[in-house]
């Protein structure tokens with residue numbers, strides 16, 4: 327309990343301080359008071375989108391271990407099983423994953439009363455509501471030496487299943503034009519070939535121009551599936567700008583919703599986010615999916 331009180335004080339202190347990074351001393355104190363904390367545990371502050379001050383400000387960990395299984399709920403309300411099946415169909419080596427960090431953000435598993443966004447390293451990112459996260463293995467030595475879960479921002483990178491394995495295998499999001507280990511040249515759909523684009527907003531990162539919909543049949547039903555990588559991103563060298571669309575997100579302002587960087591190895595994926603919804607046919611595809 328004293329640890330919680332201490333952490334609460336730390337959070338309140340860091341929120342009211344005008345600028346981060348906070349002194350290293352504070353981080354060290356927190357670590358000493360928390361014997362079970364892992365080296366990569368972030369100092370993350372949770373918020374509701376409600377502008378009113380919230381009395382229940384508390385610590386959340388974006389790498390929080392999901393020890394408890396989901397509570398039972400209506401069978402089609404949580405899409406974990408569909409997402410899991412989709413992730414199996416990707417046929418990726420299990421060694422890429424760290425299932426301790428799986429987490430479901432559907433409305434059953436992550437109720438509406440919980441935080442809408444988090445602050446880490448002084449930077450806001452939105453909760454990926456309605457998405458399911460599969461934890462990814464990261465290079466622990468790199469993560470520790472750069473303290474990425476304390477000092478780096480959290481961002482989202484929309485992608486597609488064809489590119490997924492090359493990115494994860496690469497350990498960081500490649501630059502367009504990079505010659506990958508698989509002998510492929512990494513390409514994106516964007517015209518700018520000199521930067522990698524991310525967003526602190528899940529709603530912006532899932533726009534179709536960067537995050538195409540994959541229509542798949544799972545257990546005899548058609549679904550629209552999208553995938554996004556949840557990443558730790560080096561704050562240095564980020565340019566924040568207007569997105570190509572307005573009013574996409576109610577949390578991140580329009581003028582800094584799209585981030586770009588030309589720094590290599592500055593975006594490390596640590597979670598595979600999957601979103602599924604029942605497919606609705608258009609005139610063009612009704613013959614294929616009925």
Ligand SMILES: [Zn+2]
Pocket residue numbers: 396397404406430434435
């Ligand atoms: Zn669930």
Ligand SMILES: [Zn+2]
Pocket residue numbers: 396403404405406430431432433434435436
């Ligand atoms: Zn769920």
Ligand SMILES: [Zn+2]
Pocket residue numbers: 605606607608611612614615
């Ligand atoms: Zn269809």
